[in-house]
Amino acid sequence: MTQKAIYLNPVQVLAMLVCLLIGTSLSGAQQRLILDMVHHNPGDTPYDSAFNDPAVLKEMGYNGKVYFLFESPMLAINWESVDADILPQGSPEREWVDAKAAEIQGMQAAAKAEGLSVFAMSDLVLFPKRLVQKYGMQKTYGDPKHPQTEKLIRAQINEMFDQFPSMDGLVVRIGETYLQDAPYHQGHINDKTNAEATIIPLMQILREEICVKRNKTLIFRTWRAFDDNAARYQAVSDAIEPHPNLVISIKHCEGDFFRQNPYSRCIGMGRHRQIVEVQCAREYEGKGAYPNYIAHGVIDGFAEHAKMPSSDINSLQEFFETKPELFGGVWTWSRGGGWAGPYVKDELWCDLNAWVMAQWAKDPSQSEASVFNRYVTERLNLTGDNIAKFRELCLLSTDAVVLGRYAERGGFRGIWTRDQGISWPRAAKNPATQQRILQQKDEAITIWKEILELAQSIEWADDATREYAIGSAEYGLRLYEIYRSIIYLSDTEANGDQQAMADWIAVYDAAWLIYNKLPQRFPSVATLYTKDYSRFMKNNADLKVEALRAQLDVPVASAAEGIVSGGIVYQVSTLDGGQPNKKTLNAALVSQVCDPQVTGLTDVETLKAAGDTLSTYANSEWPGFSLASNNGVTIDSAKELERGYFEVKIEALAGSKMNCSALTFLSARGGASQSRGYVLYASVNGAPFRYGDQPIASVVNEIGTRAAPSNVTVDLNAPLYQGIRSITFRYYPLTDSSGRSIDFNDMALYGTVTSSN
Secondary structure, eight states, X not given: OOOOOOOOOHHHHHHHHHHHHHGGGOOGGGSOEEEEEEEOOTTXXXXXXXXXXXXXXXXXXXXXXXXXXXXOGGGXXXXXXXXXXXXXXXXXXXXXXXXXXXXXXXXXXXXXXXXXXXXXXXXXXXXXXXXXXXXXXXXXXXXXTSHHHHHHHHHHHHHHHHHOTTOOEEEEEOSOOOOXXXXXXXXXXXXXXXXXXXXXXXXXXXXXXXXXXXXXXXXXXXXXXXXXXXXXXXXXXXXXXOOTTEEEEEESBSSSSOTTSOBOTTTTOXXXXXXXXXXXXXXXXXXXXXXXXXXXXXXXXXXXXXXXXXXXXXXXXXXXXXXXXXXEEEEEEEEEOSSSOOOOSOOHHHHHHHHHHHHHHHOTTSOHHHHHHHHHHHTSOOOTHHHXXXXXHHHHHHHHHHHHHSOTTSOSOGGGEETTEEBOXXXXXXXXXXXXXXXXXXXXXXXXXXXXHHHHHSOOSSHHXXXXXXXXXXXXXXXXXXXXXXXXXXXXXXXXXXXXXXXXXXXXXXXXXXXXXXXXXXXXXXXXXXXXXXXXXXXXXXXXXXXXXXXXXXXXXXXXXXXXXXXXXXXXXXXXXXXXXXXXXXXXXXXXXXXXXXEOOOSHHHHHHTTTTOSEEEOOSSSSEEEEOSSTTSOOSHHHHTSSOXXXXXXXXXXXXXXXXXXXXXXXXXXSSSOEEEEEEEEETTOOOOTTOXXXXXXXXXXXXXXXXXXXXXXXXXXXXXXXXXXXXXXEEEESSTTOOEEEEEEEEEEEEEEOO
């Protein structure tokens, strides 16, 4: 991305130099804040995360920890200084509050033992239910200007810091109120976006009680109150006198953490120091389940923000360089945000984003690239060319995400998929815009394949990291294939193309089939997206697909549901050989996955011999096999049956037998011109292939492309394929010219291998 020039006047240069010189040597409220929070799912079991450990955060470069809403002392004070009858001794409410207080004190003590500052995030206004009922405040407690509400807020602040003296500050949110894990409290605030009636009065109360009286830090969040309205933000800033202990918190983008949203116009505005919120496991983008490197875009600017006016700030680097006096630090959410899954088992991608953000914030004069390289060498222990490969993988992930689930240059709502669910995306009304969206989804799949190739080619320091890096990269690819099929289905429905709808339903079914098998191949991958999840989303995608299936009378069997069972018995795939050479297969790039009790292609010569009679037999131009023959568009004779095919035999070792369930592979046209299809045969236990045999699969003219291949599933659950010693597959390319290819990759046999005794 082209970086815009930044011009500083002498005063700005001096301020920046002073900030660089004093940086993290400052103490108290003036210190640049580098905070992290684990945003647990409200109402769910808290995350089991390394980032819960203060020692981990300290080692990563953080100087403070923010505890989540339900780890806040606001829920744990006993209110005895106000009225002992609010939470009387022996009541269920008091027992709950006392237990919560003990839990929080233990957490805060652990953070203090590591030298971290302790903050707690709290929703306001939030009171015990018994307090609201006793004082008859049901209609007034949400108004911070009401005398009784103001008095109780002040008392509440005093009790929090009296009962939890190790707490260094409070993070206040008024944009939402979560009560899922607060059974004895209730919360509400009136008119949360009204600067004069709500925001300013509340901030003045908190500034006086926390910053002035207590010399503690107040971090006031703008989220859903004054985060996306520059005039409102300026009004608040003008009305509230700055204080060294008062910091305003702003997400780096306006609204929620969507890539398509504008960079926050409020960053760098006003008179108060600002801390910038960064979500490292983004709730709309997989929650760390697949590669998604956002630190580069947050620090140096995302490509989609490059065309912002030169007067606007579009990156943290620019914020620091142009307004160093307002740059108060960075607050990452290493895990969480949103609801439900996916739940990661390996925190690699979260850790990468969080570590780079924390280390950069310690010294913003560093380049993002230099901090990234330190991560690769110090934490991943990569060397040589592997460093550059990992960098390329991560930068590609930023493109894959924005092209695959958003739309570059707009025209597509980002909320259609979030957490672990997918809803039905609406096709753009403008044909040119819709065509661009479809092309970008194709581009995303190509990029995801590049990411997977890079993950496979890197020499990882240990097997566990290698498995997860490759598995999570394939997770991204397979999920985005599902996304792509849904977006194309939406387009075909809008156009009324019933044949295309039926074709894309089959692609959708096969994509889910492959995706759902990932945990069997890569046990460390995150939990999966599910078809039935629809929380906070309208128009569940799978319900829509099923309605279209019924409308078109597409057989449920074509969905392949229940076809694939067991694990991968055998798989053959290849990487891209680079420069086009239609006569050469680079066997070194071909990989096989075999059950320990079976054999496949045994050596390079066997692999090459499998294509001796093919006119095209290569793995160049795309990450897959490209084949063509002289047989034409059909197999017309026994002679043609004995030439022009790719063959692979999978054989169980002595004492074992195979029970097959399915054969899956990716299928693509080698080009746009003319007819390109294939026919696939199978032979069991060494039986000969005969002209006139029934193929197990055939396609006259493939619709899949290299950018967006079809996901093919062949049912092998019939008795013929159970309890067998061996199975041989022959794949015949059928094209009208020996120079035109039909392509495939990732051919996998599913089933089980058992003892034959």
